[in-house]
Amino acid sequence: MLEDKRILFVDDSPTMRRIIANALKNLGITNYDEAENGLDALEKLHENQYDIVLTDWNMPEMTGREFVEYVRKEERWQSLPILMITTRGMEDDVLTAIRIGVNGYIVKPFTPEILKKKMLDLIG
Amino acid sequence: MGEVSGINDIIRRIETLDANIELDAQTLPLVHDLIGFIKDIIPLMLEINAFMRDGSQKIPSASNNLQFVSKTTEMATHEILDQLELVTQKVNEIKEELNKEGNSEKILKHIESLEKKTSDIFLSFQFQDITNQQLEYVNRILQAIYQKFIELFDTSLKVRARTLFGQDLILAIEKELQKRNGENALQKFNNVTTDIVRHNGVSQEAIDKYFTEK
Secondary structure (H helix, E strand, O other): OOOOOEEEOOOHHHHHHHHHHHHHOOOOOEEEEOOOOOHHHHHHHHHOOOEEEEEEEOOOOOHHHHHHHHHHHHHHOOOOEEEEEEEEOOOHHHHHHHOOOOOOEEOOOOOOHHHHHHHHHHHH | EEEEEHHHHHHHHHHHHHHOOOOOOOOOOHHHHHHHHOOOOHHHHHHHHHHHHHHHHHHHHHHHHHHHHHHHHHHHHHHHHHHHHHHHHHHHHHHHHHHHHHOOOOHHHHHHHHHHHHHHHHHHHHHHHHHHHHHHHHHHHHHHHHHHHHHHHHHHHHHHOOOHHHHHHHHHHHHHHHHHHHHEEEEEEEHOOOOOOOOOOOHHHHHHHHHHHO
8 A cells, every 4th residue: 555655755864865775665656756944855746646744854954843834834735645754743743733834743763664654654 | 449359359349339338228138138148159150161161172073973983883883784785695505405405394384584683673773863862952952052051151251341340350250261171170170071981083003103203
């Protein structure tokens, strides 16, 4: 179900990008792109069609929050599923994420089971 | 006002002022109180000034240490992840070979278990990103404190420039600090905050060269 999806993941940490890429491969997903911050992600969004975006929150240049807010202002990306994967685990963070239009939220460290479940919930 | 010879001289002058000042009954207690406050605050100012001066010098070094920790763990993490990717690749190749032969169910199970373990190790390296963000947060706090120290120094300079008394007071405080710090307070602070992990990019080759040239 997830194997044929195209995914964009955004994280400023190269370590996290490798970990997410590995986790996606284990889920059978090989069609993915990476971005290192919100600005980079926006460029990729303009160039390609994605089934879901996984994004970190704390990033330089453009944070995950700013990125989501920008994306949600655009008509064509209103229904694009966005899953936030972040170290910010306070209740008000989650509430903010919901308010700005995030569809799913995972606090790091994540497990492959959680990632799979959230992705199936959103695009399965 | 004349040259001030030290902090005790300042306090003595305040006491003289306190003894000789002539004011009405209503104002006198207030002025006595104010003079008492100034006398009390001078030792505190000494401590704050010493801490500001010595503490602020240490912050950039602490901040550099944090950045170094961050870079080191990231490099080490990537080296381990490189190895793990190679292991995963090898395991996949073995699995494919075994699948071709079609008679190695037990070994396949072992390999799948290995794959799971490798994947778990991958995921456990999320610690690097998490600790990195925590270090960055501490670093930001240190930087903010450092900026505040600098602002406080600026304020102290303004105080010094504003009045003759201010100039003399700061001068006297500096003299007193030199006396005190020369003894053990600065020594103690320096011992606690001495950078224990020194790294300035000297290569092993350069170190070896030092030894051969000895």
